[in-house]
Amino acid sequence: ARRAGVLCFGFPLEDRLGLSVVEASSLSWGTRVKGFIACFAIGILCSLLGTLLLWVPKKGLTLFAVFYTFGNIASIGSTIFLMGPLKQLKRMFEPTRLIATILVLLCFALTLCSAFWWHNKGLALIFCILQSLSLTWDAVKKCFAVCLA
Numbered sequence: 304a305r306r307a308g309v310l311c312f313g314f315p316l317e318d319r320l321g322l323s324v325v326e327a328s329s330l331s332w333g334t335r336v337k338g339f340i341a342c343f344a345i346g347i348l349c350s351l352l353g354t355l356l357l358w359v360p361k362k363g364l365t366l367f368a369v370f371y372t373f374g375n376i377a378s379i380g381s382t383i384f385l386m387g388p389l390k391q392l393k394r395m396f397e398p399t400r401l402i403a404t405i406l407v408l409l410c411f412a413l414t415l416c417s418a419f420w421w422h423n424k425g426l427a428l429i430f431c432i433l434q435s436l437s438l439t440w441d442a443v444k445k446c447f448a449v450c451l452a
Contacts, residue, residue: 330384338384346378368418368427372411375434379407399441406437 330338353370357363383391395404410433417427436443 335384339381342377342381342384346374346376346381349374349377364424364427365418365422368414368424368431371431372414372434375407375438376411379438403437403440406440407434410434410437 349370351374353367353374356366356370359366386394394400410430414427414430414434417423417430
């Protein structure tokens with residue numbers, strides 16, 4: 304049942320095609336898995352392409368930073384297909400994941416700023432490395448907890 308005029312985070316609940324947010328997020332499990340695989344594969348391809356573009360003269364590091372960042376964003380976004388956008392956001396901002404989430408989002412933004420506005424390749428590379436560390440923070444933290452216990 305569509306609810307015309309209802310707002311979700313300030314946006315209309317229906318998009319331009321007339322498909323409501325509720326209908327768009329009630330995908331079958333098979334469709335969700337396909338969306339996850341497609342989005343995750345795009346993320347991996349972007350990251351790999353960025354690595355290959357690293358060797359392009361003059362613009363290589365900038366291209367790497369951009370493709371690597373978009374690849375990570377697509378990979379993280381892929382899990383939205385499995386758990387839904389609201390649950391994804393709730394889990395990302397749980398107290399135990401809050402620091403890692405803030406660091407990841409900050410590194411995404413700073414990597415792109417370094418590549419596009421500041422034109423600082425060194426900073427872009429540092430922020431790409433920090434992206435990787437931030438994305439694996441929970442796993443590293445759990446590994447140390449298990450090893451030290």
